[in-house]
Amino acid sequence: MHPILANPxxxxxxxxxxxxxxxxxxxxxxxxxxxxxxxxxxxxxxxxHSFFGLSSWYVCRAFPITGGLATWRAALTHLAAATMxxxxxxxIAGPWASGLDSFFGGSGATQLFLEQRxxxxxxxxxxxxxxxxxxxxxxAFEDMQTAERQAIELHLLARDAELKALRTQIDPHFLFNSxxxxxxxxxxxxxxxxxCVFCSRISFVTPFGSEPARPSRSQTNxxxxxxx
Numbered sequence: 001m002h003p004i005l006a007n008p009x010x011x012x013x014x015x016x017x018x019x020x021x022x023x024x025x026x027x028x029x030x031x032x033x034x035x036x037x038x039x040x041x042x043x044x045x046x047x048x049h050s051f052f053g054l055s056s057w058y059v060c061r062a063f064p065i066t067g068g069l070a071t072w073r074a075a076l077t078h079l080a081a082a083t084m085x086x087x088x089x090x091x092i093a094g095p096w097a098s099g100l101d102s103f104f105g106g107s108g109a110t111q112l113f114l115e116q117r118x119x120x121x122x123x124x125x126x127x128x129x130x131x132x133x134x135x136x137x138x139x140a141f142e143d144m145q146t147a148e149r150q151a152i153e154l155h156l157l158a159r160d161a162e163l164k165a166l167r168t169q170i171d172p173h174f175l176f177n178s179x180x181x182x183x184x185x186x187x188x189x190x191x192x193x194x195x196c197v198f199c200s201r202i203s204f205v206t207p208f209g210s211e212p213a214r215p216s217r218s219q220t221n222x223x224x225x226x227x228x
Contacts, residue, residue: 002054002057002058003093004054013034014050014054015050018047018050019043019046019047021046021127022042022043022045022046023039023043025123026038026041026042026043029112029116029120030042031108032111034108036107037100037107037108037109038112039108040100040104041097041100041109041112042111044096045089045092045120049085049089049124049127049128052085052088052089052127052128052176053127053130055081055085056078056131056135057126059132060074060136060139061139064139065079065136078128078129078132079129081128081132082124082129085124086120086121086122086124086128087121089121089124090117090121090124092118093113093117094113096109097110097113098110131136138153153211164221
């Protein structure tokens with residue numbers, strides 16, 4: 001499904017963005033019949049064409065521009081789609097002009113349609129091609145964002161792999177023996193040395209940030225004979 005059709009807010013903004021286009025077309029095509037008639041005729045047709053322009057997204061997805069023969073194939077496909085879209089748009093414009101004349105009693109919409117029919121066909125095709133070009137730009141922007149996101153994810157995975165590799169290189173026995181040697185060198189007495197060794201072992205196996213338990217007198221006395 002088209003991403004604009006899936007989001008009501010985006011769809012509203014997209015349709016509103018076509019209103020200035022319809023106003024400009026009405027000003028350019030309706031010089032002979034009056035501003036009101038030209039606006040009533042051209043503006044609704046422009047809003048209808050905005051949904052025709054959304055169909056170019058599917059053509060862009062089916063025929064991406066990758067260079068070489070694919071580019072020419074995409075260009076020919078878009079030209080054919082623009083021609084068909086313009087023909088359908090002009091076919092809708094005829095009954096719409098007749099309906100305006102019937103409802104408002106000869107507003108001049110049919111005269112405007114007959115005089116500007118070739119220009120309407122040309123404008124309809126050009127608007128479809130412009131919509132296709134904008135869709136290609138949006139697709140390129142999405143691909144760029146996807147590539148950046150994948151690069152960030154790969155960087156994070158590589159950093160995690162490096163950290164795991166460094167953790168596996170640390171020998172627990174070597175670290176334990178180092179703590180034991182440091183404790184033995186820094187404690188002044190043998191009883192105090194037993195407490196240091198006990199604490200170093202406990203701090204090695206307890207999680208980081210937790211408070212290691214201190215040995216009781218019975219634990220240190222069981223390690224070293226009394227009277228030392």
